[in-house]
Amino acid sequence: MDTQYDVLIIGAGVIGSAIARELSRYDLQVAVLEKNLDVCNETSGRNSAVVHGGFAYDTGSLKAKFCVKANRMMGDLADELDFPFKRCGKVLVGNTEEDMAQLNRTIAQGQANGAAGLEIIGTEKLHELVPAVVGKFAMWSHNSGIMDPFLFTVALAENACHNGAHFFFNRNVTGIFRDAADRYHVQTAREVFSSRWVINAAGLGCKEISDMLGITGYRVIGSKGDYIILDKKLGALLPMPVYPVPSNTYMGVHVTNTLDGNVTVGPNAETVTDFSYYGVPQGNMDFLKESASRLWPHIEKKDQIRNFSGILPKWVDENGTIQDYKIEIRDDVAPHAVNLVGIESPGLTSAVPIAAYVVELMREREAFRPNTSFDPVRKGIRRFADRTPAEQDALIRENPDYGEIICRCEKVTKAEILQAIHNPLDIHTMTAVKYRTRCMMGRCQGGYCQMRVEQMLEQELGRPAADIRYCRPGSWVLAGKVRE
Amino acid sequence: MMEKDVIIIGGGPAGLAAAVELRKKGIEDILILEREASLGGILRQCIHDGFGLTRFGETLSGPEYARRFIDEAEALHIPYAVDTMVLHISPDKTVTAACRDGLKVWKAKAIMLAMGCRERSRGALGIPGERPAGVFTAGTAQAYINMYNRMPGKEVVILGSGDIGMIMARRMTLEGARVKAVFEIMPYASGLPRNIQQCLHDYGIPLYLSHTITEIKGGSRLQGVVVSEVDGHMRPIAGTEKEYSCDTLILSVGLIPENELSEGAGLTLDEQTKGAVVDEHFQTDIPGVFAAGNVLHVHDLVDFVSMEAEQLADCAASYIRGRALAPCTIRVAAGSGVGNLVPQRLSGTEAVTLSCRVRSPQRDGTLVVMQNGREAAVHAFKRAVPAEMLHIRIAAGALQRQGDLEVSMK
Numbered sequence: 001m002d003t004q005y006d007v008l009i010i011g012a013g014v015i016g017s018a019i020a021r022e023l024s025r026y027d028l029q030v031a032v033l034e035k036n037l038d039v040c041n042e043t044s045g046r047n048s049a050v051v052h053g054g055f056a057y058d059t060g061s062l063k064a065k066f067c068v069k070a071n072r073m074m075g076d077l078a079d080e081l082d083f084p085f086k087r088c089g090k091v092l093v094g095n096t097e098e099d100m101a102q103l104n105r106t107i108a109q110g111q112a113n114g115a116a117g118l119e120i121i122g123t124e125k126l127h128e129l130v131p132a133v134v135g136k137f138a139m140w141s142h143n144s145g146i147m148d149p150f151l152f153t154v155a156l157a158e159n160a161c162h163n164g165a166h167f168f169f170n171r172n173v174t175g176i177f178r179d180a181a182d183r184y185h186v187q188t189a190r191e192v193f194s195s196r197w198v199i200n201a202a203g204l205g206c207k208e209i210s211d212m213l214g215i216t217g218y219r220v221i222g223s224k225g226d227y228i229i230l231d232k233k234l235g236a237l238l239p240m241p242v243y244p245v246p247s248n249t250y251m252g253v254h255v256t257n258t259l260d261g262n263v264t265v266g267p268n269a270e271t272v273t274d275f276s277y278y279g280v281p282q283g284n285m286d287f288l289k290e291s292a293s294r295l296w297p298h299i300e301k302k303d304q305i306r307n308f309s310g311i312l313p314k315w316v317d318e319n320g321t322i323q324d325y326k327i328e329i330r331d332d333v334a335p336h337a338v339n340l341v342g343i344e345s346p347g348l349t350s351a352v353p354i355a356a357y358v359v360e361l362m363r364e365r366e367a368f369r370p371n372t373s374f375d376p377v378r379k380g381i382r383r384f385a386d387r388t389p390a391e392q393d394a395l396i397r398e399n400p401d402y403g404e405i406i407c408r409c410e411k412v413t414k415a416e417i418l419q420a421i422h423n424p425l426d427i428h429t430m431t432a433v434k435y436r437t438r439c440m441m442g443r444c445q446g447g448y449c450q451m452r453v454e455q456m457l458e459q460e461l462g463r464p465a466a467d468i469r470y471c472r473p474g475s476w477v478l479a480g481k482v483r484e
Numbered sequence: 485m486m487e488k489d490v491i492i493i494g495g496g497p498a499g500l501a502a503a504v505e506l507r508k509k510g511i512e513d514i515l516i517l518e519r520e521a522s523l524g525g526i527l528r529q530c531i532h533d534g535f536g537l538t539r540f541g542e543t544l545s546g547p548e549y550a551r552r553f554i555d556e557a558e559a560l561h562i563p564y565a566v567d568t569m570v571l572h573i574s575p576d577k578t579v580t581a582a583c584r585d586g587l588k589v590w591k592a593k594a595i596m597l598a599m600g601c602r603e604r605s606r607g608a609l610g611i612p613g614e615r616p617a618g619v620f621t622a623g624t625a626q627a628y629i630n631m632y633n634r635m636p637g638k639e640v641v642i643l644g645s646g647d648i649g650m651i652m653a654r655r656m657t658l659e660g661a662r663v664k665a666v667f668e669i670m671p672y673a674s675g676l677p678r679n680i681q682q683c684l685h686d687y688g689i690p691l692y693l694s695h696t697i698t699e700i701k702g703g704s705r706l707q708g709v710v711v712s713e714v715d716g717h718m719r720p721i722a723g724t725e726k727e728y729s730c731d732t733l734i735l736s737v738g739l740i741p742e743n744e745l746s747e748g749a750g751l752t753l754d755e756q757t758k759g760a761v762v763d764e765h766f767q768t769d770i771p772g773v774f775a776a777g778n779v780l781h782v783h784d785l786v787d788f789v790s791m792e793a794e795q796l797a798d799c800a801a802s803y804i805r806g807r808a809l810a811p812c813t814i815r816v817a818a819g820s821g822v823g824n825l826v827p828q829r830l831s832g833t834e835a836v837t838l839s840c841r842v843r844s845p846q847r848d849g850t851l852v853v854m855q856n857g858r859e860a861a862v863h864a865f866k867r868a869v870p871a872e873m874l875h876i877r878i879a880a881g882a883l884q885r886q887g888d889l890e891v892s893m894k
Contacts, residue, residue, distance in 0.1 A: 007537040213610075229607070276703060306607035309613070389580060393587040400584040405519070405569040409744075413582075430617075445605040447621050451632055465634050470617030474704035477617050478628065479635040480732075483661055 008195040014044035015343035016201035017156040026368035035172035038151035045461035046310025051145040056111025064113040066350035070083035081155035090144040090241040093135030117142030132237040159378040176212040225267020235261030253291035315342025318460040387412040409442020431471040489513035496525020498777025499598035500553035501790035506887040516564035524550035538787035597775040610845025613699040617708030622648035622736040624745025627833030649736020654683040667695040757781040763812035765799035833882040838869040850894040856887035
């Protein structure tokens with residue numbers, strides 16, 4: 001089978017999903033190929049979930065430019081796409097003269113980058129903002145914020161899908177061939193996809209895809225960061241993320257509030273070559289606790305509910321120096337291929353401006369007709385837990401499934417889980433339901449609700465138990481029935 | 485808003501026993517709220533036997549044990565609502581719950597907390613390694629097999645020697661899985677001796693004490709675990725690592741009273757039991773809010789859960805009738821070698837039974853209750869293990885009206 005497209009995007013992380021959405025503004029046949037079973041299973045979903053201000057990047061860099069632009073538009077985007085975002089600000093906490101000098105440099109750099117709302121604050125103001133913090137002074141970035149990276153990516157992908165883009169999961173790209181007519185043929189284990197344009201949004205796989213396109217020579221390292229997630233009880237002690245004094249290449253171990261009231265602690269930064277290993281060793285957990293406790297001394301083992309890790313793809317030169325984003329069309333080597341290399345932090349924040357830039361590069365080479373039926377608005381699953389009692393009552397009366405609570409910790413109802421199972425992207429893993437609803441994400445980590453969710457997946461999809469997957473291909477949840 | 489004399493939150497063994505006893509004491513206006521589709525609580529999935537020896541003098545399966553109380557509750561026409569999840573309790577005893585008909589709000593004279601407990605998860609332990617599918621708490625695995633007819637896996641390792649873990653070792657063996665070993669970080673088992681014999685030894689499943697899992701392997705489905713011996717401070721000993729291939733890891737590493745609702749109501753919780761602080765009437769620090777069973781402190785036997793709830797019903801009935809309960813100003817503290825003491829406050833005027841656990845296994849020991857420098861009660865035992873709850877009876881008149889108590893090992 002050789003399916004014909006105008007544009008093939010490789011990778012359904014936040015970048016690939018954002019590009020798909022930007023391209024769905026045009027009258028194009030767009031397809032996204034993703035090797036995992038869902039969007040944002042790698043770098044996009046494994047990070048601090050911070051919306052950055054744009055001050056911590058070299059002036060003139062793409063990172064700075066996109067980040068500042070993205071920060072300004074995030075509120076409107078969140079309204080349009082219905083994903084959780086909060087402009088809560090953040091503080092970079094210091095104690096020494098050296099820290100102060102670095103923070104002043106950071107502010108100057110931020111201002112040069114066009115980031116607004118940066119100021120130095122003293123102890124009093126710092127403790128007014130974050131009473132539970134340890135530190136003498138801080139840089140306060142008013143416009144920084146937090147978001148839900150899963151729901152952001154899901155929103156982008158669902159809106160792209162709604163506007164005509166096709167998503168294909170469990171499609172690992174194994175080869176790319178360009179024919180005499182300059183059409184690309186992208187090989188996966190199941191089929192070949194054919195297209196005029198190819199976009200490399202493969203994140204951790206960017207070097208492999210770049211090589212397949214014939215654009216060779218990139219050196220990409222993985223920077224793995226581990227995190228600890230703390231119980232919701234701790235959320236009250238952290239109204240905004242607390243960071244140490246940063247360098248332009250590493251933000252340092254920080255504590256971050258999440259929109260759901262949890263706290264994440266991390267990341268460390270470890271250079272890795274295995275881009276699929278997400279294990280968290282004991283030593284790293286100890287290191288995170290020790291480092292972050294200097295800023296925010298409330299990290300106790302009893303409040304730990306989970307750990308996770310993520311890997312950032314960093315493009316480095318021959319000396320190992322981390323480079324800016326590379327976003328290019330190499331007309332000489334791979335015409336009609338957009339190559340994105342080293343899209344690391346602040347990639348989550350910057351996804352939409354990056355996508356717009358990609359489309360701009362394409363339109364410099366080809367005129368696209370607009371998609372006249374493009375609808376920028378997407379509605380997410382209505383959450384029961386976030387509402388007032390009167391609203392909850394109204395929801396239940398409208399749809400009684402809202403009255404059946406499946407996840408006791410996060411108060412996720414049957415109605416929400418059914419909507420998540422029948423999601424527009426047609427993804428059917430346990431984590432697809434988890435990331436879309438927060439079931440299994442609470443204090444008991446699915447001890448109470450996972451059987452119910454698994455059962456609903458079987459029933460709604462008409463699939464046998466042994467076919468239900470947790471997250472990745474091969475991640476079977478159950479061996480089958482005990483007896484027929 | 486509807487009004488009730490008493491709302492019982494949870495239709496498991498504690499809630500059912502309290503309801504039946506309250507009705508027998510003449511309290512008519514009772515409502516049990518149960519989040520599951522039927523009454524019985526966790527007993528519904530405990531199909532093994534061994535329940536009821538103390539309470540009924542015979543051995544029953546979990547569902548049979550629950551059935552005795554359900555039948556009694558139904559015979560007494562005690563109202564209950566299933567598929568109803570309580571969302572909030574306020575200090576003025578307003579109860580808000582969700583069900584398919586909408587959000588329900590009741591105002592109760594008395595509330596009885598009987599929510600039971602939940603299991604500690606992998607995340608709470610912070611086990612290092614990857615996060616594959618195939619890691620289950622013992623209760624989750626038990627629900628999959630006994631309630632849903634679903635087999636969690638075929639090649640099993642168990643961490644923790646809690647009772648449910650050992651019962652699942654036997655259950656999974658009987659269903660054709662290969663249970664390779666049970667690892668326990670402590671130098672002694674945390675479950676009951678009878679379960680070690682009947683669930684592990686009888687099936688040739690080895691139990692390794694002073695061992696823990698130091699790495700979980702597998703990017704998709706669990707592929708194996710690395711096990712290490714631990715030293716006297718429970719730290720893994722380098723060089724003792726051994727890898728076990730398995731597709732399933734069952735965790736039986738402790739139960740925690742489920743007190744989200746209690747915390748929402750502003751009740752004071754005990755650091756050790758993780759349940760509410762209660763007085764000898766099982767009353768929490770909000771008058772009219774009572775707690776019994778595993779939500780108060782995790783019990784080793786369901787029989788004690790029922791009996792505790794029945795005791796509670798006495799006090800709650802008096803409270804509902806407007807009779808003053810004796811004020812409890814004497815504090816009870818756990819001294820050396822003792823933990824999980826309940827109740828934490830006494831009146832000093834009535835006979836009372838304290839329950840507690842020893843911190844480590846003991847032989848020929850004595851527990852002493854001291855007040856104002858004198859022995860108020862003494863409890864001697866041949867052997868005691870942390871898995872088994874101990875009960876110390878203090879006779880009426882043995883206590884002075886003032887002076888805090890300390891319970892310790894002699």
